[in-house]
Amino acid sequence: MTQLPQIEIRPGRSFAEIDACIGLQRAVWQYPELDVVPRRMFVVGQAIGGHLFCAWAGDQLAGYAFAIPGMREGHPYLHSHMVAVAEAFRNRGVGYRLKLAQREDAIARGIPLIEWTFDPTQGRNAHFNLNKLGAIVRRYSPDFYGPSASAIHRGLPTDRLHAEWWVNSSRVVGLLRDRSLPSPSIQRTVTVTNTGQSSFVPTSDKLRVPENPALESMLHLRRQLLDAFSQGLCAVQFRAEEPQPAYLLADASSMTGIDFLPAGVDAPVWRKDEEA
Numbered sequence: 001m002t003q004l005p006q007i008e009i010r011p012g013r014s015f016a017e018i019d020a021c022i023g024l025q026r027a028v029w030q031y032p033e034l035d036v037v038p039r040r041m042f043v044v045g046q047a048i049g050g051h052l053f054c055a056w057a058g059d060q061l062a063g064y065a066f067a068i069p070g071m072r073e074g075h076p077y078l079h080s081h082m083v084a085v086a087e088a089f090r091n092r093g094v095g096y097r098l099k100l101a102q103r104e105d106a107i108a109r110g111i112p113l114i115e116w117t118f119d120p121t122q123g124r125n126a127h128f129n130l131n132k133l134g135a136i137v138r139r140y141s142p143d144f145y146g147p148s149a150s151a152i153h154r155g156l157p158t159d160r161l162h163a164e165w166w167v168n169s170s171r172v173v174g175l176l177r178d179r180s181l182p183s184p185s186i187q188r189t190v191t192v193t194n195t196g197q198s199s200f201v202p203t204s205d206k207l208r209v210p211e212n213p214a215l216e217s218m219l220h221l222r223r224q225l226l227d228a229f230s231q232g233l234c235a236v237q238f239r240a241e242e243p244q245p246a247y248l249l250a251d252a253s254s255m256t257g258i259d260f261l262p263a264g265v266d267a268p269v270w271r272k273d274e275e276a
């Protein structure tokens, strides 16, 4: 294995660092111009209580994490809008270290929760979020961002799971200390029929079930997870093994250290064009 240069994580402080993050954002998500998070958002995000952490390999940006502040029912939390690691640096713990930097900052400021969204069909992210970080999920938003032309989204609806990372919960503290997940009683298993790693679908006009297995897989997860969450279950683990990767669900009320969010689905905020 080639030796990686030393990685240093530090807060982003200059315009040049923000611009490097935007360069990495473009490379990772391949967003069209309309969807690129611009320099001004990075600036204002930090100015109002968010944060930016950069992972540097010498003068090369290996990754970054950017969060903005959120408020729900009078409680502050951080919404981690983007965590990205450059392809050449993946699977070497850089993403994990960026998340730990986010957690330390939240704890230092007395913020108990960091949230973010992720695509339910992406097994890699499900493993990273649930198994490696100890996040839990009890909300699902169908087509959260509306249509996306990003190649990473493969022409699929932008369905998103909402990860909740209760940074001081016994689950997270124990996992980070011992590298082993507590095992609550699993009430239900929702299998992923296609983890979406290989089925790139470039245009939305290709989206027809059953011709597009990635879409079929997403709609299956949408139905199953919405149903499970509506019954008070939450996703606590991802079984990554092929051929049947799966979300494992437990009773949300049995989880300790998890607080102020009602289970269930967020009301849609943005109307789709056809409804406007």
Ligand SMILES: CC(C)(COP(=O)(O)OP(=O)(O)OC[C@H]1O[C@@H](n2cnc3c(N)ncnc32)[C@H](O)[C@@H]1OP(=O)(O)O)[C@@H](O)C(=O)NCCC(=O)NCCS
Binding pocket: 028, 082, 083, 084, 085, 086, 089, 090, 091, 092, 093, 094, 095, 096, 097, 116, 117, 118, 119, 123, 124, 125, 127, 128, 132, 197, 240
């Ligand atoms: C998600 C991301 C930030 C992770 O960064 P990273 O530096 O690779 O993260 P780490 O090395 O700390 O951990 C990656 C884990 O995923 C695992 N993994 C990688 N590919 C996988 C796959 N196809 N299925 C399951 N797990 C996978 C790795 O084995 C590792 O877990 P392990 O330590 O238990 O072995 C990075 O992949 C990325 O930038 N992805 C594109 C942007 C994105 O999706 N951002 C996050 C939105 S939630």
